[in-house]
Amino acid sequence: MLPSEISALLIDTYGPPENLKIGKRPMPVAGEGEVLVKVAAAGVNRADVMQRQGKYPPPAGASDIPGMEISGIVAALGPNVSQWKTGDKICALLNGGGYADYVAVPEGHCLPVPDNMKLQDAAALPEAMITVYANLFESGALKSGETALIHGGSSGIGTMAIQMVKARGASVIVTVRTHEKREACYALGADFAVVYDEEDFVDTCRRATAGRGVDVVLDMVGGDYVVKNLTALCVGGRHVSIASQKGAKAEIDIRMIMQKRLVLTGSTLRGRDRAEKARLVTKLREEFWPGVATQKIKPVIYQRFPLKDGVQAHKMMENGAHIGKILLEIP
Ligand SMILES: NC(=O)c1ccc[n+]([C@@H]2O[C@H](COP(=O)([O-])OP(=O)(O)OC[C@H]3O[C@@H](n4cnc5c(N)ncnc54)[C@H](OP(=O)(O)O)[C@@H]3O)[C@@H](O)[C@H]2O)c1
Structure with a gap:
């Protein structure tokens, strides 16, 4: 009863x-x-x-x-x-x-x-894995062998994203505020973890990819990070916004988008309708739930x-x- x-x-x-x-x-x-x-x-x-x-x-x-x-x-x-x-x-x-x-x-x-x-x-x-799936793997189309830059590496979203990227066979660079968070990201499998007050993440992305740039950025920071993110991307790179904690506005040189043929996209999860959420849950179950099991x-x-x-x-x-x-x- x-x-x-x-x-x-x-x-x-x-x-x-x-x-x-x-x-x-x-x-x-x-x-x-x-x-x-x-x-x-x-x-x-x-x-x-x-x-x-x-x-x-x-x-x-x-x-x-x-x-x-x-x-x-x-x-x-x-x-x-x-x-x-x-x-x-x-x-x-x-x-x-x-x-x-x-x-x-x-x-x-x-x-x-x-x-x-x-x-x-x-x-x-559920919230972190579906957000990462929808944004990094669907909108951002991250594939095996590629490299992702993920801000907030130690966040609920970031800790799941690191593991999902590694499970997909891709490389991952994260940014964090503290050394403790950096060590935690390495323990989860991050290839590079940048303490953002001490190092320039654009430089790390360049060095980590032999000058080519990263394939996808998952950005929860926004503001002045956006221009740096676009600079860190390779030709054909994808920029996916999921939050704007540092500011909702960014000034972008449109020529960089054209010259590098960049894709700028983003989404929110909560606003998606019932059928769309069910579709994402089904895809996540097919592609990543075996790794959870x-x-x-x-x-x-x-x-x-x-x-x-x-x-x-x-x-x-x-x-x-x-x-x-x-x-x-x-x-
Ligand atoms: N669009 C969507 O569908 C969707 C869905 C879920 C979550 N989100 C967003 O994703 C973010 C993470 O969510 P969560 O629940 O995992 O939260 P959380 O654990 O509190 O993580 C927030 C992260 O943001 C980082 N951060 C905050 N200000 C920053 C700054 N100025 N520069 C660099 N990093 C900064 C923090 O990293 P440091 O401490 O290392 O600075 C922290 O790891 C939130 O902004 C949330 O709103 C979006």
Whole structure:
């Protein structure tokens, strides 16, 4: 028998971490093609921090409870669910609603948790792996033998991107703020890790590729990084924007785009529709889930907090010293 109410970590009003408060909401109902999941853990994402600050409102129709990825156990099935049964261990990409003890999610947005993985740890995978898949391998078309430059190498996204690039047989250069983060990126398989306050990443890209330049840049920094990124790219290189933490505007010499035949692209994940997210989940499952099952690709967990301590989790993310993912666990 399911309870009629759920416990959730809610945004009381937009503002500082202290505005996250535990509250009650009605039990979600699994609609057509959806499963109801008893949540074991939710991943904390930079976007949750921005949502709490009022800078990234949930899309129309999405839950206002934060949380864009979870792991847990299928507790009930909506009509016409074909892929899952109750009791299955899954992790899932959400539009929101993950900071709660139950959430409903389209069955096509779920992935199986391998038997050799702790259920909670799988909550670290969906948002980062799907973002990396969509941007680096689809939009950026990174292929085996090529080289990627990835900023924020120690971020939730970066730690997963390093492992996925290596699994694909490509090379990866990352940028980081500290020596501790640099060592962590090397331990994950990065070929070069640049401490950006000490070295020029454009020089490293040039040296690492014998003067040719990198094939793809995955950029979460924006601002004045964009011109440097374009300089670091080879002829035919691809520049993929996923965030603009240093500024949303950049002044570009268009002649560099023409001379090097560059492609500039980018995307957001949350705004994609249900069918498109299901397509990405299917592709990720085909191409990278075997690597997860064999532990070639592993979740990188920096810290775990109980859901009730979400304030500390958000403070930790804002502080920016973390390496990999921060999880909220539901006992
Ligand atoms: N477009 C999409 O679909 C999508 C999806 C998911 C995430 N994202 C974005 O991807 C980014 C990473 O997300 P996350 O959840 O993994 O967050 P996170 O773990 O907090 O990572 C943020 C990273 O940004 C780096 N950074 C911040 N300011 C920087 C600067 N001025 N110069 C260089 N690096 C800087 C930090 O690296 P250092 O500490 O080394 O400086 C940190 O590793 C976020 O900006 C997020 O919004 C986009």
